Amino acid sequence: MGTGTPVLTPGDGGRGPTAPSGTRAPVVQTLPAEKVFAALDTSPRGLASADAAARRDRFGPNELPPAGHRGLWRDLVGQFTDLFAVVLLVASAITFLAYGLQEPRDVGTLQLAVAILGVVVLNAAIGFAQEYSAERTAESLQAMVPHTCRVLRDGERRELPARELVPGDVVVLEAGDAVSADCRLVEAHEASVNNAALTGESDAVGRTADPVAAGPVLQARNCVFMGTDVVAGSAKAVVFATGAATEFGGIFRLAAAAPRQKTPLQRQVASMARRVACTALAIGAALFAVRVPTGQPFVETFVFALGVMVALVPEGLPATLSVSLAIGVRRMARQHALVKQLLAVEALGSTTVVCTDKTGTLTQAEMTVVQVWAGGVPHAVSGVGYAPVGDVADPQPVRDLLRAAGLCCNARLVPPSDRQGWRVLGDTTEGALLVAAAKAGLSLAAEEAAAPRVAEFPFDSTRKLMSTVHATTGSRGYSAYVKGAPQELLARCTAIDWRGERQPLADELRTAVTTANDQLASQGLRVLAAASRPLADSHPAQDEAESDLTFLGLVGMLDPPRPEVSDAVDACRHAGIRIVMVTGDHPLTAEAVARRVGIVRGPAPIVVTGTRLDDLDETRLDGLLAESGELLLCRVSPEHKMRVVTALQRRGEVVAVTGDGANDAPALKHADIGVAMGASGTDVAREAAVMVLLDDSFASITTAVRLGRSVYQNIRKFLIYLFSHNIAELMPILAATFAGFPLVPITAVQILAIDLGSDVLPALALGAEPPEPDVMDRPPRSRRERLFSAAAMGRILFLGGIQSLGVCAVFFWHIHASGIPYSDFTEDNTVYREAITMVQAGIVVSQFFNALAVRTDRQSVFRIGVLSNPWLLAAGCFGLALMAAISYLPPLQAVFHTAPLNAADWAVLAGFGALLLAAEESRKGWLRHRPGSRKEGAP
Numbered sequence: 001m002g003t004g005t006p007v008l009t010p011g012d013g014g015r016g017p018t019a020p021s022g023t024r025a026p027v028v029q030t031l032p033a034e035k036v037f038a039a040l041d042t043s044p045r046g047l048a049s050a051d052a053a054a055r056r057d058r059f060g061p062n063e064l065p066p067a068g069h070r071g072l073w074r075d076l077v078g079q080f081t082d083l084f085a086v087v088l089l090v091a092s093a094i095t096f097l098a099y100g101l102q103e104p105r106d107v108g109t110l111q112l113a114v115a116i117l118g119v120v121v122l123n124a125a126i127g128f129a130q131e132y133s134a135e136r137t138a139e140s141l142q143a144m145v146p147h148t149c150r151v152l153r154d155g156e157r158r159e160l161p162a163r164e165l166v167p168g169d170v171v172v173l174e175a176g177d178a179v180s181a182d183c184r185l186v187e188a189h190e191a192s193v194n195n196a197a198l199t200g201e202s203d204a205v206g207r208t209a210d211p212v213a214a215g216p217v218l219q220a221r222n223c224v225f226m227g228t229d230v231v232a233g234s235a236k237a238v239v240f241a242t243g244a245a246t247e248f249g250g251i252f253r254l255a256a257a258a259p260r261q262k263t264p265l266q267r268q269v270a271s272m273a274r275r276v277a278c279t280a281l282a283i284g285a286a287l288f289a290v291r292v293p294t295g296q297p298f299v300e301t302f303v304f305a306l307g308v309m310v311a312l313v314p315e316g317l318p319a320t321l322s323v324s325l326a327i328g329v330r331r332m333a334r335q336h337a338l339v340k341q342l343l344a345v346e347a348l349g350s351t352t353v354v355c356t357d358k359t360g361t362l363t364q365a366e367m368t369v370v371q372v373w374a375g376g377v378p379h380a381v382s383g384v385g386y387a388p389v390g391d392v393a394d395p396q397p398v399r400d401l402l403r404a405a406g407l408c409c410n411a412r413l414v415p416p417s418d419r420q421g422w423r424v425l426g427d428t429t430e431g432a433l434l435v436a437a438a439k440a441g442l443s444l445a446a447e448e449a450a451a452p453r454v455a456e457f458p459f460d461s462t463r464k465l466m467s468t469v470h471a472t473t474g475s476r477g478y479s480a481y482v483k484g485a486p487q488e489l490l491a492r493c494t495a496i497d498w499r500g501e502r503q504p505l506a507d508e509l510r511t512a513v514t515t516a517n518d519q520l521a522s523q524g525l526r527v528l529a530a531a532s533r534p535l536a537d538s539h540p541a542q543d544e545a546e547s548d549l550t551f552l553g554l555v556g557m558l559d560p561p562r563p564e565v566s567d568a569v570d571a572c573r574h575a576g577i578r579i580v581m582v583t584g585d586h587p588l589t590a591e592a593v594a595r596r597v598g599i600v601r602g603p604a605p606i607v608v609t610g611t612r613l614d615d616l617d618e619t620r621l622d623g624l625l626a627e628s629g630e631l632l633l634c635r636v637s638p639e640h641k642m643r644v645v646t647a648l649q650r651r652g653e654v655v656a657v658t659g660d661g662a663n664d665a666p667a668l669k670h671a672d673i674g675v676a677m678g679a680s681g682t683d684v685a686r687e688a689a690v691m692v693l694l695d696d697s698f699a700s701i702t703t704a705v706r707l708g709r710s711v712y713q714n715i716r717k718f719l720i721y722l723f724s725h726n727i728a729e730l731m732p733i734l735a736a737t738f739a740g741f742p743l744v745p746i747t748a749v750q751i752l753a754i755d756l757g758s759d760v761l762p763a764l765a766l767g768a769e770p771p772e773p774d775v776m777d778r779p780p781r782s783r784r785e786r787l788f789s790a791a792a793m794g795r796i797l798f799l800g801g802i803q804s805l806g807v808c809a810v811f812f813w814h815i816h817a818s819g820i821p822y823s824d825f826t827e828d829n830t831v832y833r834e835a836i837t838m839v840q841a842g843i844v845v846s847q848f849f850n851a852l853a854v855r856t857d858r859q860s861v862f863r864i865g866v867l868s869n870p871w872l873l874a875a876g877c878f879g880l881a882l883m884a885a886i887s888y889l890p891p892l893q894a895v896f897h898t899a900p901l902n903a904a905d906w907a908v909l910a911g912f913g914a915l916l917l918a919a920e921e922s923r924k925g926w927l928r929h930r931p932g933s934r935k936e937g938a939p
């Protein structure tokens with residue numbers, strides 16, 4: 001517990017100062033709600049701004065201190081204890097030992113020992129820097145997710161960053177909100193919270209505003225705590241502790257120290273790298289076994305075999321992988337998709353189904369009431385947006401309807417400021433109702449004063465209703481106003497207000513309402529109904545308030561589709577991704593919107609309502625999902641959503657699901673990619689999701705899928721690049737061994753210079769390749785597909801094979817052209833030095849062309865532009881320059897035993913490189929033009 005941060009003392013109404021955390025009796029929990037304000041030195045109107053500022057200075061921001069890094073030292077030491085590092089350290093130690101035992105001592109052995117040690121240090125430095133920067137990226141992305149809360153200040157409701165909360169603030173909480181400080185409730189409407197973050201218990205627990213007996217504060221049912229979530233209902237509460245002084249502050253450090261998880265892809269690459277390391281070990285041992293009987297000196301042969309083994313170990317691989325994933329995450333963030341776990345980057349690439357919400361994701365969530373229907377008569381409403389400017393045609397007959405709907409709202413209209421026009425604080429559907437009421441000439445403030453609210457049953461998407469109880473001057477003293485989905489509301493009505501008269505809701509009037517509702521919905525309008533009933537009791541049971549109602553009318557609101565969505569939907573179709581619309585709205589509204597954005601094109605989509613879903617057992621649900629038609633799930637609750645996600649996953653689909661409400665959390669957690677709305681979503685949804693869309697738009701999901709696919713492709717690209725050149729390093733050695741050539745065509749130090757000097761940067765640049773233009777023209781990658789698929793292995797062998805042929809050819813051609821017999825070659829022979837320089841330069845030059853070749857999977861690299869990844873070109877040129885330095889600079893010649901190459905040598909090598917590119921271009925051309933090639937994934 002943060003003892004250094006002030007907590008209000010009993011003097012100013014806070015908690016008792018004596019007992020330890022969790023057991024002290026906060027005075028505040030035992031008080032009646034109305035006394036809490038005075039006890040915490042505040043008022044029901046909230047704090048005055050000046051007072052809040054003073055408290056902010058005194059108590060500090062409502063933040064937890066930085067978690068404290070897991071320990072830089074521990075991370076750094078970790079880099080040296082991983083399997084690769086240990087193997088290399090042992091190899092280096094043995095080489096040093098071999099140098100000590102050599103008679104006479106060979107400075108090459110010492111160079112190799114130092115080089116291997118250098119590899120370990122360099123590798124650790126890269127790995128450490130990557131992990132550190134990945135951690136910082138994750139932190140800065142987290143900071144981009146908005147975390148705000150609703151507070152009363154100067155008697156007005158405001159939305160503030162959660163860090164601005166101070167003790168004494170009065171906060172308004174709704175289902176889906178994360179609680180940002182420790183608070184005592186002063187009003188609670190069916191409120192319950194999930195205290196899992198504090199107690200580990202994830203069941204919802206009810207909250208009350210009534211006083212409770214003194215006892216452990218965590219058990220006080222009238223308190224809510226930082227880090228927990230409101231899962232249902234609504235409440236008003238007074239903050240009594242902030243920042244480190246909260247209960248959560250005490251356990252925060254434990255949570256922050258949780259270990260990092262590796263994604264399946266990272267595990268796949270790590271296990272592959274381990275297998276390659278074992279193979280390298282075996283090859284090293286085999287070379288040793290083959291060369292010793294040929295009479296080669298024992299220690300030299302051992303050192304050589306060790307060097308080959310080290311060279312074949314893919315040292316930089318895990319670090320390059322992390323970089324590639326991190327680049328993907330950053331690119332997605334730039335496109336408004338914040339990925340909270342690396343896992344999502346990889347799952348996104350294989351997404352086969354996107355279950356999407358309608359409002360806000362496909363549409364703009366800019367609601368405008370355009371028609372009101374009451375007593376069988378439609379009334380047009382003019383004006384657009386949230387400015388209360390416009391008229392209701394003949395408003396008199398719809399005033400009761402709009403009054404009831406308006407009073408049953410929690411949203412607030414915010415007048416324009418310098419920076420923004422009229423906007424809504426709270427639910428946009430409710431905002432539109434407030435605007436319509438104003439356009440009908442109603443002053444809701446005056447109405448609220450005449451009929452103050454005394455109770456509320458908050459909206460939930462299973463009931464699809466919300467109701468409030470008001471003290472009225474009517475015969476029975478109170479009135480319930482209920483608004484919600486027309487079908488749900490109509491089922492609870494027994495009468496209707498028909499042109500000023502209350503009439504029993506006979507069948508023909510029910511039909512008239514249903515027909516009017518269908519007509520509004522088929523225009524793509526979101527339709528809400530309102531009803532009322534008189535009550536004798538100020539706090540009736542929910543069932544009483546929401547039954548035996550008088551139907552008042554319908555309100556139809558327009559929510560235009562987002563302009564960018566049609567193209568995004570098109571891209572998904574093209575990419576073989578199925579889009580399922582999941583909405584709580586009416587089927588006709590859903591279908592109209594789905595048609596507008598292109599989700600539905602055929603004449604008869606499969607429309608399934610929540611009620612029908614309830615009737616389907618799992619087998620029939622599976623059958624329904626197996627049908628290939630366009631699917632709309634309407635009037636569904638979050639529980640239905642969860643069921644559909646599970647059923648789709650049972651069918652082997654990789655499912656992305658969007659969600660915004662608190663009860664979407666289970667579906668978001670269960671999906672392969674839970675996508676929460678950053679702008680309109682609740683805190684709970686954002687916590688449950690692995691990806692947050694900052695702009696709420698469906699188009700950002702498509703972009704993220706595109707980037708996810710390209711990340712996977714890029715990883716494969718640099719793996720093909722790296723492993724194919726390993727073959728080119730190994731083959732000349734094997735060829736020379738079997739041809740009986742007494743020396744090696746490439747030394748271990750040369751191989752290390754390629755692996756660490758000229759290959760690392762192009763591999764990193766390949767990891768940053770922009771998405772290929774046809775990345776969304778292919779079906780999703782199968783979940784079972786391995787990174788090293790047969791096709792990828794084939795490509796490694798193809799490219800590695802050509803490179804090997806090239807370098808073997810230049811080596812033996814050079815040796816043979818000299819006319820010197822094999823047995824006369826020594827390490828200092830100029831021809832030999834030139835030949836090994838040719839081999840090293842041959843690999844570097846062919847890797848330059850290889851990097852270009854692997855940039856595309858099946859498109860011609862000339863189509864995407866040879867210059868379109870300048871980093872890759874720069875990295876390739878750096879490699880060539882390094883090679884030139886090794887060939888021409890005397891100090892480096894001494895280290896690498898190299899010799900200067902002439903222009904003709906370089907021309908021959910460039911010719912081989914160009915041949916490699918041409919061969920790969922022909923292979924791609926063949927792939928592109930082969931019948932049925934589109935159905936295949938990338939090699």
Ligand code: ATP
Nearest residue numbers: 357358359429459461464466483484485583584585
């Ligand atoms: P969408 O896919 O359009 O986002 P949704 O799944 O979010 O819809 P819900 O918010 O669950 O749908 O709403 C379901 C229905 O409940 C709506 O069609 C509307 O009729 C009604 N409704 C929505 N908001 C409110 C509200 N604040 N008060 C009362 N009824 C509401």
